[in-house]
Amino acid sequence: xxxxxxxxxxxxxxxxxxIGEVPIGAIIVYKDEVxxxxxxxxxxxxxxxxxxxxxxxxxxxxxxxxxxxxxxxxYVTLEPxxxxxxxxxxxxxxxxxxxxxxxxxxxxxxxxHLLNDSRFNHECDVTEGVLAEECGNLLTEFFRDLxxxxxxxxxxx
Amino acid sequence: xxxxxxxxxxxxxxxxxxIGEVPIGAIIVYKDEVxxxxxxxxxxxxxxxxxxxxxxxxxxxxxxxxxxxxxxxxYVTLEPxxxxxxxxxxxxxxxxxxxxxxxxxxxxxxxxHLLNDSRFNHECDVTEGVLAEECGNLLTEFFRDLxxxxxxxxxxx
Numbered sequence: 001x002x003x004x005x006x007x008x009x010x011x012x013x014x015x016x017x018x019i020g021e022v023p024i025g026a027i028i029v030y031k032d033e034v035x036x037x038x039x040x041x042x043x044x045x046x047x048x049x050x051x052x053x054x055x056x057x058x059x060x061x062x063x064x065x066x067x068x069x070x071x072x073x074x075y076v077t078l079e080p081x082x083x084x085x086x087x088x089x090x091x092x093x094x095x096x097x098x099x100x101x102x103x104x105x106x107x108x109x110x111x112x113h114l115l116n117d118s119r120f121n122h123e124c125d126v127t128e129g130v131l132a133e134e135c136g137n138l139l140t141e142f143f144r145d146l147x148x149x150x151x152x153x154x155x156x157x
Numbered sequence: 158x159x160x161x162x163x164x165x166x167x168x169x170x171x172x173x174x175x176i177g178e179v180p181i182g183a184i185i186v187y188k189d190e191v192x193x194x195x196x197x198x199x200x201x202x203x204x205x206x207x208x209x210x211x212x213x214x215x216x217x218x219x220x221x222x223x224x225x226x227x228x229x230x231x232y233v234t235l236e237p238x239x240x241x242x243x244x245x246x247x248x249x250x251x252x253x254x255x256x257x258x259x260x261x262x263x264x265x266x267x268x269x270h271l272l273n274d275s276r277f278n279h280e281c282d283v284t285e286g287v288l289a290e291e292c293g294n295l296l297t298e299f300f301r302d303l304x305x306x307x308x309x310x311x312x313x314x
Contacts, residue, residue: 045224057206083240083241083246089238089239
């Protein structure tokens, strides 16, 4: 079931790539129903907070009319950054499933373990590595294409 | 000057208290101009992400039409939580001034030093303790009043 939902998160990430946004996607499942889906929109919105996870959390809070997202699972293609890990704690999401690790900014396993610190008033059950290769490849290919485009633009100048 | 701007953040916190929200306020200053001001709205919005800092950052991004909030200073009455500290990093705010420490969830000095970790792609200049007592008292009084109200309600039942 985790792979099924992660594929939906990957579909979201692909929507980001299609408009030139770094391809990261997230969905939130509540009682076997997808109640929120979002992708990174930072460049489009010119708003630093519009990461996939944060947008999905805001949508889910609206949907459930509650800032506590109990009985939900968040699926995201990349390990959450400090902001998104913090938003997961704030919204009390009980379970988080992510695809690829983010060695540079990941705050679930890579740099910090923010979702499993007993000093905070919430901790999450975390599953990592679901479709990790596919999730990671999306990013690798996106940045490879971006570099190629920039190289071509320079040649044409 | 820091005290002047912190007083504006305290005014925001008072607006939160007036509607029964935990009194935390934030403002963002860009080139000597206040470009964003916000207060905690979690209960009103039923949205876990509507902390004062996050709302102020979103407003400032809209105002500057940029996800990079260069040349800004964020003033906030309470030490930021992981979500808000992460949003500060994401929006590249160069300077953060806060009032009271948050021993339970503060991620600038208390539990973590997220704004000063050279592994991230951004670090902040941090000033703490500006009007700290006033900022902290706001919270102490708010929770004391809340407990008193709850006690009275129980008596009336």
